[in-house]
Amino acid sequence: MTAQILxxxxxxxxxxxxxxxxxxxxxxxxxxxxxxxxxxxxDDPASHTYVRMKANRCAKVGMQSRRLDLDASISTETLVEKIRELSADPEVDGILLQHPVPDHIDERAAFEAIAPAKDVDGVTRTSFAMMAFDEGGFHSATPGGIMALLDAYDIPLAGRHAVVVGRSPILGKPVGMLLLARNATVTYCHSRTTDLADHVARADVVVAAVGRPALIRGEWIKPGAVVVDAGYADNSGDVEYEPAAERASYITPVPGGVGPMTIAVLIDQTMKAAQARETARAARLGLTAATTGPE
Structure with a gap:
């Protein structure tokens, strides 16, 4: 068996x-x-590359990207103030705080300064709660991209056993909730899980989201399983690709799998945020739906 590329x-x-x-x-x-x-x-080079790629994608679809570069020595308080200013700015539809931030900054406090209506990267507690309760809102961008990719290939999830390896609040945890909402049975694992190989070997769907190259060995993969590798470090993924591809039915390459989907979801959700803001503005002004443009 040779896996089909996602x-x-x-x-x-x-x-x-x-x-x-x-x-x-x-x-x-x-x-x-x-x-x-x-x-x-x-000045993290990888972060600069990611932000530049997102700006390029914005330009490609006709959106505007406004970039705010801040010194690494900035305090949490100042960063929070800057983000709150963007949240209050009527010209801004979506806000992305590039992860990771320097160690001295309280990243969670910075994320929470993003207004939920502009949280197009899906990093706030409000976005996570709305996603978990299936009440709309914005998905975390990478998990949302994973689900969109699985949907594009008509991969069934209901009743299947999904193993998520990783527990970060912006990737592992939310993708597990999205899989659960599709009626998959979800097991969360991580780098300290005992008998990780056994858990992975029972999975119909494996989502790797740790950022540790080749943590998941190819021989662990159940024949016919779907493998989604969202890890990226040292230009490789969390899954030992070649032997995994010989056992899986579908697999994502690294790069070229989950990464492009993350950016696409970010851009798509920015569009949705802009539409929602105009719909809300029209409602405040008592305008009809015909004047607010397409949804």
Whole structure:
């Protein structure tokens, strides 16, 4: 058996094509361009690359990206103040705080300064709660991208055993909740799980989200399982790719799998945030739906 590739590049391109059409209609209806504000703290080269890629994708679909670069020595209090200013800015539709921030900063406090209506990266407690209770809101971008990729290949989830390896609040935990909402049976594991190989070997769907190269050995993969590798470190994923691909039915490459989907979901959710803001504005002004543009 050789696994079929879950092609994140192709599927993200399809999402961005759709958003491009929506942006053009939005601009025609409202006379303004949707705006994503990105906040980058420090000089981490990888973070600079990621923010630049997101700005390029914004430009590709016709959105505006407003970038705020802050010194690595900034305090939590000042960072929170800067993010609250963006939350209050009527010209900004979505806010992204690039992860990770320097160690001395309280990242959770910074995330919580993002207004939920502009939390297009799905990092606040409000977004997590709404997602967990299936009450709308914005998905964490990488988990949302994973689900969109699985959907694009019509991979069934109901009744299947999904093992999530990783427990971060913006990746492992939320993707498990999204899988649970699709009626999968979910087991959470992590780098300190005892008998990790046994848990993985029983999984119909494996989501690797630790950031430790080759943590998951190829021989652990159950024949026919679906493997989604969301880890990335030293230019490789969490899963030992070649032997895993010989056993799995579907697998994501690294790079080219989950990463492009993350950016596509971020852009898509920024579009949704802009539409929601205009719908709310119209409701306040008593305008009809016909004047608010397409949803």
């Amino acid at each position: 092609d994140g590049r192709a599927q993200s391109a399809a999402i961005l094509d759709r958003v491009t059409t929506q942006v053009a209609a939005f601009v025609a209806a409202h006379g303004r361009v949707p705006v994503l504000a990105t906040v980058l703290v420090g």
